[in-house]
Amino acid sequence: MPTIVGNCPLVEGEPSVPTGVALRDVRDQLFGAADRILLRDGPHGLTSRAVTDEAGCAKGVLHRHFADFDAFLAEYVLDRSGRMDTQAAELREAAGTGTVTGNLTAALSALFGSVAVAIVALITFRDELRARLRDTWPAGVPVLTEAAEMIAGYLAEERDLGRIAADADVATLAAVLIGSGHLLFADRTGARPGDDDVHRTVTTVLAAVL
Structure with missing residues (x-):
């Protein structure tokens, strides 16, 4: 079983979220991580790897829920x-x-x-x-x-x-x-x-x- 931090598994290749956890929770966790990175490091520091690391997620979690990193960023900005x-x-x-x-x-x-x-x-x-x-x-x-x-x-x-x-x-x-x-x-x-x-x-x- 993967180790869970918040709603994200730490083990690469495992399911992106535990059974029954809503996509909204994953989005909130990733968006919150993006907030912290932007405030701390600015836009240059905001990468997909930085977001998943900050959120305590496996690297593939973001790309399982968004077509690519710019699709993630577009939803983040609109949110x-x-x-x-x-x-x-x-x-x-x-x-x-x-x-x-x-x-x-x-x-x-x-x-x-x-x-x-x-x-x-x-x-x-x-x-x-x-x-x-x-x-x-x-x-x-x-x-x-x-x-x-x-x-x-x-x-x-x-x-x-x-x-x-x-x-x-x-x-x-x-x-x-x-x-x-x-x-x-x-x-x-x-x-x-x-x-x-x-x-x-x-x-x-x-x-x-x-």
């Missing part, structure tokens, strides 16, 4: 992008409370302090991955596109509440905030921007509509 729905709902619920700049500072810091920036770098790094994503994502960059929609939705709520100008172009403001935030956090090897840095950027971008 992580989809998880932003929860963040978007939480930000919208914050509308009308605290301050607009404070709420956006917290949201941007959380977004860019997560695996999001590393995923954007991964998409830029791998041509084949971008081609795969085009099948389901015809325009924009996953994660950044959802992030801009999240910010725009929040700003629309604040505009309806009268806390920003009635003629504020929320889509453009959101795009500028995401672009500015990405620049602040893009260097994962450098010092992490502080809340004051993010707040100053948010305040500057929104100055005309507050």
Whole structure:
């Protein structure tokens, strides 16, 4: 019998998962491993062998469940992008409370302090991955596109509440905030921007509509 770590066998050539374990569990374990590698080593360190090693799986597990490594990465990116729905709902619920700049500072810091920036770098790094994503994502960059929609939705709520100008172009403001935030956090090897840095950027971008 193979030794099991989580849901993955350590013995090469054995069945990829124990009987009765859902594919969703294997995906979650492999995706979690990809998160840790991206945050620690960046896109250059993300290989199929690195993912299975990090997850404690036999080397063949990933390829038993995905056509190839880029198919795995495409599903991983789309899964992580989809998880932003929860963040978007939480930000919208914050509308009308605290301050607009404070709420956006917290949201941007959380977004860019997560695996999001590393995923954007991964998409830029791998041509084949971008081609795969085009099948389901015809325009924009996953994660950044959802992030801009999240910010725009929040700003629309604040505009309806009268806390920003009635003629504020929320889509453009959101795009500028995401672009500015990405620049602040893009260097994962450098010092992490502080809340004051993010707040100053948010305040500057929104100055005309507050």
